[in-house]
Amino acid sequence: MRPTRQTLSGWGNHPRVPCAVYAPDRAARLSALVSQDVEHALIARGLGRSYGDAATNHDAGVVDCTGLDRFIAFDESTGTLTAEAGVSYADLIDVLLPRGWFPLVTPGTKFVTLGGAIAADVHGKNHHRDGSFNACVESFTLLTPTGELLDCSRGSNADVFWATLGGMGLTGFIQAATIKLRRVKSPYMNVTTTRVKNLDAMLDHFTKTDHDFTYSVAWIDCLAKGAALGRGVVLQGEHAEPESGRNTLPRKRSKTVPFDFPGFALNPLSVRAFNGLYYATHGSGAAREDINTYFYPLDTVHHWNRIYGRRGFVQYQPVFPQCDGDQGVRAVIEKLVDAKRSSFLAVLKQMGGHEAGPLGFPMKGLTLAVDLPRAPGIEAFLSELDRLVLEHGGRVYLAKDGSMSADTFRQMYPRLDEFKAVKERLDPQGVLSSDQSRRLGITEQA
Amino acid sequence: MTQNPRNAEQVLITGATSGIARAIAGMYAKRGVGRLILAGRDTEALEQDAANLRTRHNAEVEVCKFDASQPETCGVLQNGLEQIDVAVLCHGVMLGNEQAITDPDAHRGMIAVNYTSYTLLAEKLAGIMIGASGGVIAVLSSVAGDRGRGTNYCYGATKAALTAYADGLRGRMHGTGVHVVTVKPGPVRTAMTAGMDGYEKMADPDQVAKQIVKAIDRRKDILYTPGKWRWIMAIIRAIPETIFKRLTI
Numbered sequence A: 001m002r003p004t005r006q007t008l009s010g011w012g013n014h015p016r017v018p019c020a021v022y023a024p025d026r027a028a029r030l031s032a033l034v035s036q037d038v039e040h041a042l043i044a045r046g047l048g049r050s051y052g053d054a055a056t057n058h059d060a061g062v063v064d065c066t067g068l069d070r071f072i073a074f075d076e077s078t079g080t081l082t083a084e085a086g087v088s089y090a091d092l093i094d095v096l097l098p099r100g101w102f103p104l105v106t107p108g109t110k111f112v113t114l115g116g117a118i119a120a121d122v123h124g125k126n127h128h129r130d131g132s133f134n135a136c137v138e139s140f141t142l143l144t145p146t147g148e149l150l151d152c153s154r155g156s157n158a159d160v161f162w163a164t165l166g167g168m169g170l171t172g173f174i175q176a177a178t179i180k181l182r183r184v185k186s187p188y189m190n191v192t193t194t195r196v197k198n199l200d201a202m203l204d205h206f207t208k209t210d211h212d213f214t215y216s217v218a219w220i221d222c223l224a225k226g227a228a229l230g231r232g233v234v235l236q237g238e239h240a241e242p243e244s245g246r247n248t249l250p251r252k253r254s255k256t257v258p259f260d261f262p263g264f265a266l267n268p269l270s271v272r273a274f275n276g277l278y279y280a281t282h283g284s285g286a287a288r289e290d291i292n293t294y295f296y297p298l299d300t301v302h303h304w305n306r307i308y309g310r311r312g313f314v315q316y317q318p319v320f321p322q323c324d325g326d327q328g329v330r331a332v333i334e335k336l337v338d339a340k341r342s343s344f345l346a347v348l349k350q351m352g353g354h355e356a357g358p359l360g361f362p363m364k365g366l367t368l369a370v371d372l373p374r375a376p377g378i379e380a381f382l383s384e385l386d387r388l389v390l391e392h393g394g395r396v397y398l399a400k401d402g403s404m405s406a407d408t409f410r411q412m413y414p415r416l417d418e419f420k421a422v423k424e425r426l427d428p429q430g431v432l433s434s435d436q437s438r439r440l441g442i443t444e445q446a
Numbered sequence B: 001m002t003q004n005p006r007n008a009e010q011v012l013i014t015g016a017t018s019g020i021a022r023a024i025a026g027m028y029a030k031r032g033v034g035r036l037i038l039a040g041r042d043t044e045a046l047e048q049d050a051a052n053l054r055t056r057h058n059a060e061v062e063v064c065k066f067d068a069s070q071p072e073t074c075g076v077l078q079n080g081l082e083q084i085d086v087a088v089l090c091h092g093v094m095l096g097n098e099q100a101i102t103d104p105d106a107h108r109g110m111i112a113v114n115y116t117s118y119t120l121l122a123e124k125l126a127g128i129m130i131g132a133s134g135g136v137i138a139v140l141s142s143v144a145g146d147r148g149r150g151t152n153y154c155y156g157a158t159k160a161a162l163t164a165y166a167d168g169l170r171g172r173m174h175g176t177g178v179h180v181v182t183v184k185p186g187p188v189r190t191a192m193t194a195g196m197d198g199y200e201k202m203a204d205p206d207q208v209a210k211q212i213v214k215a216i217d218r219r220k221d222i223l224y225t226p227g228k229w230r231w232i233m234a235i236i237r238a239i240p241e242t243i244f245k246r247l248t249i
């Protein structure tokens, strides 16, 4: 198979690196590619919605898996879908929501593939209750770098199953997966909105109410200081019953950001205005919202990442253990305020303690996600944040990471050796690596 | 046959594993035709595509083995084609000049797939459709057939032959209820063009498929897709040969 030379980046638009991109259009051609002697490293790629360098490979191979987009079987009685790994959430929802099925766990965008969802073991607004994506994964087939096709589940090849969930594409190519969906009665949500005045109150609110809701997430005003630090709006949701007249999704016109915004468009002032306005306009109350508005508010604007301009941006997402309370979150927000690094979007959520693989991200506690433009000095600032997160016993999410050092990573992910043992067994020649895996020291430098 | 291709009951697609054909098949399956036949040589992949369309759309899909390099096996397809309303012929191969020139067998193979097989199949289909008093045959030719270019003329010549053939068949069929659409795509992002310069910027197969199905519905004669290629090719054809021969396009 001939590769195409392409410049790729993650969703954060940085760094942009030249890659040799292979695009198999069927499973047999993926197998043929893996068996063919490719002289450089390979890494799988889905829709490129990871923010950093997890799905790029400087001067090496990237395997675009979006051509593996077939549904294989769907059992209407149990809501069990078997599909190829390149099927996207958007596609899945398009076909199955009208039949009353919705993914059990969904990230904040529909433009991710099942392969990407497994490789990052993504979490959603229901993590406190249902856990991350692995909770709905019954099994998958993994094409290993030696060309073997492994059936992986909790019962067979269990170590490979767990290493692949969260393994960022380093154990093999996920070819197809069998997942369980959730039965929903309508494409609408009942959403309860609560305005909360600071971080203490936020934590209190989570503790008292999260168990009553399937979904819960808070938007935080990252610019509020002092007694108001951590103020925000909690959005808690439940799938709604059908209502007369409104049981299909409203048609939305999607918009596209056609070019990179100039660097000054998103300055501290505009961000402050946005944050203040969001807080002011979201009062407490209950409302009925369609599924797209509730789960995928950003998806209606294609390429919204361009508003950060050519320099790109980072998303920084740490999780802190429950024993740390809100200390880690507080420390990070304070540091953002001090450094005048404005965040357009900050999200806080309580995570549950569920089973995860050796490179799994979630832990019982609080997770915060902030967007930061790539302004000068960002790298140094991010390593300061990393240090803070380590001090508070937390870790940073690999699907968002683009800057952590190998040393930090090793401390944050204590089960690394367990992962490496599986990886080395499946990939003795070291065929699979990415820019991220080399930076983090999971695989060797080329 | 219904005179209106929008209400086609039975649709045949050849080269059904192709990037463009898969997108077309998806559209017909979604529309809900009574019988969709996917023909091609990689039956394993075709079975996967058929399962996909059944799972997504509850479509009635059949798989049929068809190797266009063996024109005589085109006959296999003829059984059961009596009711076909719409046939979309998509199979094709593209060899670089280099390979075509140095490997006569491969060159002959390309001609068989891109041209000879089309004539055998289309004649047969046309005959059946006349009997049933109507039908549409869409033929996937290419902008490459509009003018021989130094960089890709061996492939281009097979498509030029196919264009002339399809245009002629349309003329002969005029008044019979049978219609032929000559489809000329510009570069499209599929397995055929993978690895070529500008691949990321090429047209999306879904977009091209949409225009092809629309052209069939409307019984259009010639379709350039995406539409801008109609103008680009008009310009390219207008360049005097004394200048054109010096261009490396």
Ligand SMILES: Cc1cc2nc3c(=O)[nH]c(=O)nc-3n(C[C@H](O)[C@H](O)[C@H](O)COP(=O)(O)OP(=O)(O)OC[C@H]3O[C@@H](n4cnc5c(N)ncnc54)[C@H](O)[C@@H]3O)c2cc1C
Residues within 6 Å of the ligand: A011, A043, A044, A045, A046, A047, A048, A049, A050, A051, A054, A055, A065, A085, A086, A106, A107, A108, A109, A111, A112, A113, A114, A115, A116, A117, A119, A120, A121, A122, A123, A124, A125, A167, A168, A169, A170, A172, A173, A174, A175, A298, A399, A400, A434
């Ligand atoms: C707006 C937005 C909101 C988001 N919200 C959330 C959220 O709420 N929760 C959350 O957890 N994440 C979230 N994410 C991150 C996103 O869900 C993950 O990064 C996901 O992995 C992206 O999937 P993808 O298909 O785009 O994969 P890519 O970004 O292309 O790849 C990600 C990783 O998956 C691997 N991979 C992809 N396909 C395969 C395959 N077939 N086989 C093996 N490995 C493969 C790649 O090698 C890479 O390591 C969000 C991202 C965006 C842009």
Ligand SMILES: NC(=O)c1ccc[n+]([C@@H]2O[C@H](COP(=O)([O-])OP(=O)(O)OC[C@H]3O[C@@H](n4cnc5c(N)ncnc54)[C@H](OP(=O)(O)O)[C@@H]3O)[C@@H](O)[C@H]2O)c1
Residues within 6 Å of the ligand: B014, B015, B016, B017, B018, B019, B020, B021, B040, B041, B042, B066, B067, B068, B069, B070, B090, B091, B092, B093, B113, B140, B141, B142, B143, B184, B185, B186, B187, B188, B189, B190, B191, B192, B193
């Ligand atoms: N892509 C473009 O830029 C472009 C531009 C203009 C015109 N076209 C034309 O559009 C059509 C579809 O092409 P595509 O771009 O979708 O390319 P593609 O994905 O490479 O598809 C080519 C198709 O032809 C089939 N085929 C090749 N040899 C065959 C044989 N001997 N017998 C039966 N089937 C055979 C292939 O089957 P296998 O899957 O078994 O290989 C495949 O289904 C072709 O006729 C092509 O010439 C394409």
